[in-house]
Amino acid sequence: MNILLVYPKYPDSFWSFKHALKFVSKKAMNPPLGLITVASLLPGEWQKKLVDLNVSKLKTKHILWADYVFISAISTQLKSANEIIKRCRQLKRKIVAGGPLFTEDPENFPNVDHLVLNEAEITLHQLVNDLKNGSARKLYQSSEFPEITKSPLPDYSLLKTSKYATLNIQYTRGCPFDCEFCDITALFGHKVRTKSTKQILSELENIYNIGFRGNLFFVDDNFIGNKNILKTDLLPAMISWMRKKNHPFIFITEVSINLADDDKLMELMTQAGFSNVFVGIETPVEACLVECNKIQNKNRDLMQSVRKIQAAGIEVTAGFIVGFDSDPPSVFQKQIDFIQESGIITAMVGLLNAPKKTRLYRRLKNEGRIISEWTGSNTDYTFNFIPKMNKKELIDGYQKIIKGIYSCEPFHKRVIHFLKHFEPKVKNKTKVSFTEFMALLKSIVVLGIFDNNRKYYWNIFFWSLFKRPKLFPLAIRYSIYGYHFRRVFKDI
Numbered sequence: 001m002n003i004l005l006v007y008p009k010y011p012d013s014f015w016s017f018k019h020a021l022k023f024v025s026k027k028a029m030n031p032p033l034g035l036i037t038v039a040s041l042l043p044g045e046w047q048k049k050l051v052d053l054n055v056s057k058l059k060t061k062h063i064l065w066a067d068y069v070f071i072s073a074i075s076t077q078l079k080s081a082n083e084i085i086k087r088c089r090q091l092k093r094k095i096v097a098g099g100p101l102f103t104e105d106p107e108n109f110p111n112v113d114h115l116v117l118n119e120a121e122i123t124l125h126q127l128v129n130d131l132k133n134g135s136a137r138k139l140y141q142s143s144e145f146p147e148i149t150k151s152p153l154p155d156y157s158l159l160k161t162s163k164y165a166t167l168n169i170q171y172t173r174g175c176p177f178d179c180e181f182c183d184i185t186a187l188f189g190h191k192v193r194t195k196s197t198k199q200i201l202s203e204l205e206n207i208y209n210i211g212f213r214g215n216l217f218f219v220d221d222n223f224i225g226n227k228n229i230l231k232t233d234l235l236p237a238m239i240s241w242m243r244k245k246n247h248p249f250i251f252i253t254e255v256s257i258n259l260a261d262d263d264k265l266m267e268l269m270t271q272a273g274f275s276n277v278f279v280g281i282e283t284p285v286e287a288c289l290v291e292c293n294k295i296q297n298k299n300r301d302l303m304q305s306v307r308k309i310q311a312a313g314i315e316v317t318a319g320f321i322v323g324f325d326s327d328p329p330s331v332f333q334k335q336i337d338f339i340q341e342s343g344i345i346t347a348m349v350g351l352l353n354a355p356k357k358t359r360l361y362r363r364l365k366n367e368g369r370i371i372s373e374w375t376g377s378n379t380d381y382t383f384n385f386i387p388k389m390n391k392k393e394l395i396d397g398y399q400k401i402i403k404g405i406y407s408c409e410p411f412h413k414r415v416i417h418f419l420k421h422f423e424p425k426v427k428n429k430t431k432v433s434f435t436e437f438m439a440l441l442k443s444i445v446v447l448g449i450f451d452n453n454r455k456y457y458w459n460i461f462f463w464s465l466f467k468r469p470k471l472f473p474l475a476i477r478y479s480i481y482g483y484h485f486r487r488v489f490k491d492i
Contacts, residue, residue: 001131002047004066005039005158007032008073008080009053012491013379014348015076017165020484023439023446026165027055030217033154033168034072034099034120040152041124050158053080063091068131071112072099075355075376085111096127100187104356105373106139117141119173119188121151145189148173149196153203156210166215166252169203171195171234175222177256178359179280180292181321184221186357192225197237204241208248218253223277225256227265235268242273247427254278256296260305266312270425276315279306284338287326292360306342310418313425318344321378322398323352325388332397336404343418345478349401350378351394354385379488406485408453415460415478419471436473443476447483 010016010028017029032052039048049065051058063069069088073081078101088095089111097109098116106115114136116123123140130136148170161167172195173188207216224230242249251274259266259277281302282294289298306316320335339347353374354361364370369386381395389397404410447457457479464475 001067002065003039003042003049003068003070004062005032005035005048005050005070005072006058006084007035007050007052007054008071008077008084010076011079011377012488013076013377014350014485014488016488017481017484019487020480021165023442023480024165024435025438027163028052029165030168030219031159031161031164032072033170033219035070036154036156036158037151037170038070038072038098038120038124039155039158041120043128048155048158052159052163053084055160055163058084058087060087060091063088063093066093068094068096071095071097071102073097073101074099075101075104075374077101078376085109098123100183101376103141103187104183106141108373113138115139115141118143119146121146121148145174145191145193148193149199151195151199153206156206161210161212166217167207167212168217168219169200169207170219171200171223172220172225174225176225177222177294177296179282179294180360180363181352181354181358183355183357188221192222194226194229194234197234200234201237201241204238204249208245213248214250216249216251218251221254223253223255224259224262224265227262231265231268235265235272238272239268247273249273250275250426252276252278257281257300257302257305258296260308263312266309266314270313273426274314275424275426276317277309278317278319279309281306281318281338281344282321283324283327283331284334285324285327285331288324288331291324291326303338303342306344310343310422313423315422315424316342316344317346318342318348320347320349320401321352322349322401323383323387323389323394327389327394329389329393329397332400333404335401336410339405340410340414340417343414343421345415345418346481347405349398349405351381351383351398352387353378353383402489406482406489408456408482408486411482411485412456412460415475415482416463418478419464419468419475422471422474424471424474432473439480440476443480447479451483 012018051062071081071084085095094113096114096116097112102115103117114127116127118141122142122144126140172192174192175184176190176192178185255277257279284302309316322331354364355374364385371386372384374384375382387394448454460475460479464472
């Protein structure tokens with residue numbers, strides 16, 4: 001069979017980094033790891049092509065070539081996914097769909113021929129067998145969670161890796177925590193399932209052999225869900241592998257705030273090459289943490305925890321939320337103050353929404369407060385429930401936060417504050433790549449000449465060049481990030 005794997009387009013948002021990617025001549029941040037893993041689960045004799053709409057166009061000839069079109073997506077890609085489904089129906093091509101978007105709301109996709117839900121290691125082979133026998137049914141799903149030690153090497157040969165700023169890899173599925181607003185445990189369970197160290201080293205070797213060098217994102221929802229295996233097995237093996245290969249990668253991942261409690265783990269992570277972690281801070285208001293069952297963040301000094309991770313040489317990117325029932329009127333200024341004082345440069349602040357498989361959705365539905373389906377975006381000034389706070393007050397407060405952290409002056413102050421104190425521990429490449437050099441030149445032109453706020457760019461430029469020259473590339477990167485965030489919210 002001819003199988004066309006299609007990844008829908010992301011809307012412009014915090015996470016797209018659309019405006020920043022232009023500086024490094026890349027089309028997207030990350031490739032569709034789920035689809036290239038699915039490709040490896042399909043029979044080897046089947047022909048496969050991949051079209052990622054974030055880096056290229058889906059042409060009619062691509063669809064007509066295929067016997068089946070496989071689509072995988074998350075909630076934010078809903079609009080693009082529906083457009084793809086419509087085109088495939090018009091061209092009379094069969095559609096197979098899976099991934100979080102379709103697993104969340106399978107009933108919303110009557111025009112999909114076959115829905116393969118949950119994790120493909122269990123459900124996909126059932127579809128494949130039925131396709132071979134001519135007896136494929138509409139729905140394939142499972143309540144089981146597979147051991148991922150048998151998950152195959154993703155098929156990177158399907159990708160145009162030069163189009164992406166970062167490649168990605170997965171070590172775990174599942175999360176030990178149960179935050180009310182999060183659907184990760186509904187999708188992947190509470191038990192933290194891990195790949196073997198041998199699997200991860202094989203994947204690293206595979207990515208190394210295709211010639212990729214640079215940032216590699218561990219997409220785990222909580223990389224440190226099983227600290228013991230990390231400290232005794234995986235990280236020591238990664239440290240050894242990275243030394244032998246002369247440190248070809250810099251790793252990024254997502255963790256819970258309790259990383260700050262484990263000095264040994266932070267040390268091993270930096271030795272292995274982890275330079276940046278995303279942490280769900282959510283809110284500095286303790287009552288809101290209690291409300292949403294963010295137990296790992298409760299009863300701790302969140303500011304001190306962030307500073308401890310930063311002091312270990314790891315940059316902290318963080319997520320924040322407003323719209324909790326327990327939010328006081330002062331929450332907006334509290335969020336601004338926390339972000340500014342902590343020096344978290346990339347602070348992803350969003351309005352609370354309730355995805356369908358979350359405990360939050362069930363609670364609000366029982367209270368009669370759900371008013372629509374979630375759009376998949378938490379930055380477009382919409383929410384799918386009736387908040388306790390006055391809607392206008394909530395949106396005005398959200399806009400206040402965005403202006404308070406991403407307007408030029410506060411953003412400039414936060415970058416300088418962070419660079420004054422940060423001491424990275426991860427070994428960086430000694431040579432500046434051509435892409436990085438061109439990004440610098442583009443930043444000089446776009447931010448230093450044509451931008452109305454160019455004085456802030458030049459202030460960071462010369463301050464870092466003379467005060468912290470080792471962090472000069474980081475300063476330029478953050479200047480570009482600031483430009484992206486301002487553009488995103490201006491467009492919205």
